[in-house]
Amino acid sequence: MGEIIDGRAIANEIKEEVKAEVEQYKQQGITPKLDVVLVGDDPASISYARSKGKVSDKLGVAYELHTLPTDTPEADVLQLIERLNGDETVHGILVELPLPKHIDKEKVMEAVDPNKDVDGVHPINRGYIMSGQEGLFPATPQSCVEILLRSGVELQGKHAVLVGRGETVGKPLFFMLLKHNPTMTVCHSRTKDLASFTKQADIVIAAVGRAKMITGDMLKPGAVVIDAGINQAEDGGLCGDVDFDSAKEVAGKITPVPGGVGSMTTALILKNVLKAIKKQQG
Numbered sequence: 001m002g003e004i005i006d007g008r009a010i011a012n013e014i015k016e017e018v019k020a021e022v023e024q025y026k027q028q029g030i031t032p033k034l035d036v037v038l039v040g041d042d043p044a045s046i047s048y049a050r051s052k053g054k055v056s057d058k059l060g061v062a063y064e065l066h067t068l069p070t071d072t073p074e075a076d077v078l079q080l081i082e083r084l085n086g087d088e089t090v091h092g093i094l095v096e097l098p099l100p101k102h103i104d105k106e107k108v109m110e111a112v113d114p115n116k117d118v119d120g121v122h123p124i125n126r127g128y129i130m131s132g133q134e135g136l137f138p139a140t141p142q143s144c145v146e147i148l149l150r151s152g153v154e155l156q157g158k159h160a161v162l163v164g165r166g167e168t169v170g171k172p173l174f175f176m177l178l179k180h181n182p183t184m185t186v187c188h189s190r191t192k193d194l195a196s197f198t199k200q201a202d203i204v205i206a207a208v209g210r211a212k213m214i215t216g217d218m219l220k221p222g223a224v225v226i227d228a229g230i231n232q233a234e235d236g237g238l239c240g241d242v243d244f245d246s247a248k249e250v251a252g253k254i255t256p257v258p259g260g261v262g263s264m265t266t267a268l269i270l271k272n273v274l275k276a277i278k279k280q281q282g
């Protein structure tokens with residue numbers, strides 16, 4: 001049976017690092033601050049926003065949640081973002097997605113000051129991911145990379161098979177991982193004979209959004225398996241894109257869901273707030 005990677009333990013490491021750095025900023029008279037904009041009443045977004053508030057409190061980061069009704073005009077959302085862009089006490093801005101249908105998501109993402117864009121969604125930050133420059137990068141792909149690096153998984157020259165090419169995880173993760181020199185294959189929902197690819201992988205990263213689609217018989221023995229999926233299981237609980245029970249028997253290392261990739265994302269958003277401060281200081 002493979003080693004189960006403890007995402008919560010790694011998240012706690014990151015939280016301790018962030019907390020210490022927040023302390024240093026406070027001694028310089030700067031209180032790091034994160035502002036979250038929540039339009040409408042999507043229950044997942046409400047719960048994610050609350051979780052960011054709780055972790056901010058714990059780490060000494062100031063947190064402000066701007067809740068707007070579902071029928072808020074797009075212009076009002078853009079105006080709020082403009083105000084936050086201009087407010088120098090605000091270091092990080094994150095707009096919870098999905099936005100109501102009458103609001104142009106791209107317009108909103110482009111409105112956020114790229115140096116405050118702690119969700120890493122502004123086209124400029126997307127560009128930095130590709131060019132390998134320092135920028136603000138999205139938390140979930142960062143979490144996958146951090147898990148690999150902090151678990152001592154060697155990437156150079158290894159074959160990493162990424163399953164998923166979505167805008168939030170797969171696509172940015174491709175470039176973020178490639179920096180560490182693995183040979184990479186990208187598979188996705190339309191890939192024919194997925195198992196023929198995953199069986200060759202030293203590292204499998206699952207981010208397709210299909211519950212338990214990667215099973216143990218699709219893995220090479222000893223492979224490292226990183227599961228970025230969050231799906232509703234039949235029993236009502238959470239499950240990943242990997243069938244954990246069969247995969248853990250074959251994998252060398254594997255992340256669980258919950259307790260893996262997801263448990264680090266909030267900590268990484270707050271780490272981005274600190275990176276954002278440095279960007280704003282120039």
Ligand SMILES: Nc1nc(=O)c2c([nH]1)NC[C@@H]1CN(c3ccc(C(=O)N[C@@H](CCC(=O)O)C(=O)O)cc3)C=[N+]21
Pocket residue numbers: 008044045048049051096097098140230257258259260261262263264265266
């Ligand atoms: N509008 C929006 N805002 C988000 O912030 C957002 C989102 N959409 N879509 C998906 C990603 C992912 N993300 C996670 C945050 C915390 C955990 C987390 O703490 N998970 C715990 C389990 C939590 C539990 O059991 O309830 C764990 O994996 O151990 C997971 C995932 C936020 N996201």
